[in-house]
Amino acid sequence: MEGIFAGVDVGASRTKVALLDEDRQLVGWAVLKSGTDFSRTAEAGLLAALEEAGRGRSDIQGCVSTGYGRKNVTFHDGTKTEISCHAKGCFHYFPMAITIIDIGGQDNKVIKLDDHGRRITFKMNRKCAAGTGAFLEEMSARLDIPLEEMNALAEASTDMVELGSYCTVFSATEVLEKIRQGKKVPDIVKGLFFSVLKRVLEMDSLTERVVMTGGVVAHNPYLVRMLEEMVDREILVPPFPQLTGAVGAGLFAMEAPVSFR
Numbered sequence: 001m002e003g004i005f006a007g008v009d010v011g012a013s014r015t016k017v018a019l020l021d022e023d024r025q026l027v028g029w030a031v032l033k034s035g036t037d038f039s040r041t042a043e044a045g046l047l048a049a050l051e052e053a054g055r056g057r058s059d060i061q062g063c064v065s066t067g068y069g070r071k072n073v074t075f076h077d078g079t080k081t082e083i084s085c086h087a088k089g090c091f092h093y094f095p096m097a098i099t100i101i102d103i104g105g106q107d108n109k110v111i112k113l114d115d116h117g118r119r120i121t122f123k124m125n126r127k128c129a130a131g132t133g134a135f136l137e138e139m140s141a142r143l144d145i146p147l148e149e150m151n152a153l154a155e156a157s158t159d160m161v162e163l164g165s166y167c168t169v170f171s172a173t174e175v176l177e178k179i180r181q182g183k184k185v186p187d188i189v190k191g192l193f194f195s196v197l198k199r200v201l202e203m204d205s206l207t208e209r210v211v212m213t214g215g216v217v218a219h220n221p222y223l224v225r226m227l228e229e230m231v232d233r234e235i236l237v238p239p240f241p242q243l244t245g246a247v248g249a250g251l252f253a254m255e256a257p258v259s260f261r
Contacts, residue, residue, distance in 0.1 A: 101213070
């Protein structure tokens, strides 16, 4: 049986594991809450991905880790930055000049690649939770709505409530005021989605081809449709938008396979 290659993306919110075969195809994957023990979570994610793929640790030819907790992975053969891995993963699916918008649990990234997959520029939002998954999670708690229901609520909006603040703290106060005024919850939620997209668009300009990735995109596909309307162009999304960084790490592992520990 041919070998497989592992990519582990340890984010502050979620840990993602992707297993690729020698044809660069995804054969197994897992997504777990990162929790407080990144090493243990990475190990659990690897085992879950191997079980899904019907493979064993001995089949792994190499592993690269990336993300916030990449150095906590005890079994990697090397590490790469999350910028490099997201770029690698996106270019694997869309081999052209692209702008990547990655909306994660704790930060956002805007990465520009040329038509050879070489990084031109990148920007990250690390100073504030505004525009990230943490922002939506906090707002769902304020509205007493399960996070997984927000996408459907935003889709149901008929009169979006635009919010004036990007700050998570001030937005929470503003949301409460909108509720007091009798605004409908779906309209408020769509306004929250709009705030996320506006915050991202302020980070950098976009090129003609735009790719959206990240857990927030995976669970809230309506964000993609909203952005298409805002920028008047098609937005590309890879098959598993939450796994893009892990896929990129797996591709790096494939380029320089070593004995897996």
